[in-house]
Amino acid sequence: MKDEPSLKEIGERLERLDAPIRMWREARDRAFAAAFGPKQGKLSNLMARLPQAANAAAALGLGPRDEAFAAFDEICDLYARSDPARCAIIRGVVHEHEARGLLEDYIGYASRILKQGGRPEWLERGIAAASIDDQRRDYRDWLMALGDLYLSARAARLDPTPVLKRMAERSNPERHAASPTPTREALAKFEDSAHFMTSILPQLR
Template sequence: MTDEEPSLRSFQDRLERLDMPIRMWREARERSFAAAFGPKQGKLSNLMARLPQAASAAAALGLGRRDEVFAIFDELCDLYARSDAPHCAIIRGIVHEREAHVLLEDYVAYASGILKQGGRPEWLERGVAAASIDDQRRDYRDWLMSLGDLYLSAHAAHVDPSPVLKRIAGRSNPERHQAAPTPTREALGNFENSAYFATSILPQLR
């Protein structure tokens, strides 16, 4: 038994206890959004015009248990960053079995915001670790954009993202799944050589 195993069981238990509150909060937000948005038929321009009102209705329900989840993610991402690849795979599995996984993208944005405001370099590592755990499971385009925002925040804070990207890439999933065009290990390791980086990130660094 390794030193990490008891910690992993602890994380699993803590995340499991949040399953029901997160599920109820998420479903309530979805119902509120749908009620405010109304019928999904009609002209695209009319549908787009209703989006802000629907989004506001969902946001009015608050953040739910987000702060508790983020506190767990702080610890979990720190553990992920210092674990070997097999343990990182276990961590990814634990998180994706729980409702908290829907907040990974928000956590990356949260880490990016703290870093941009002058937060410690560890927030870059936490953000990249969270992106690795997320594993592009929801929408790889949103995943790329959130990673790009994190990269820009690191530069604004005078922190070099390259070593962290490469180090966390080695702990990431080497296998591609249906939601993503490339494995997360490759996407992180080659982020600075990607077409997205060249067109959307590099111009902002000049």
């Protein structure tokens, strides 16, 4: 059985990814800006240039994403086995590093694996990643990613409810400026949320 990674090892692993992720992201930003051109003009013209700019950024590939995702596999597994106090430390370690910006992509990755018939552990990993992310970037994107994961789980005949409740207990109980609701509450009450009622529930009928 593989030894459980220590918090120090997690931090060191993420630190090694800081520079590669930063360089990759900056290169993508430059490619996008160069392809998009001047930001002045009619909104319709600006919107028309978005696909070309997005393709230019995507042409740079996935960069160190796979390495970051491999790290998240271990981190999320550890998170799911940890008590709330240790989970708070894990969140703190992750948010010190550039990989934090890939957590939302990782939730989508877990969702796609579930949709393709992946093992149930991917549901737990995805919700653990949502808990670690803590709605720090955009809570609306966070809700959408969580909703997609929920739908993928249901399509795979898995019940997300117990996992949502379990991960809620490990989540941040405090609200911060980027989110209207603490992540602990957002996960625990996800199935009662307005987003769930309007965007998720209709797809389950």
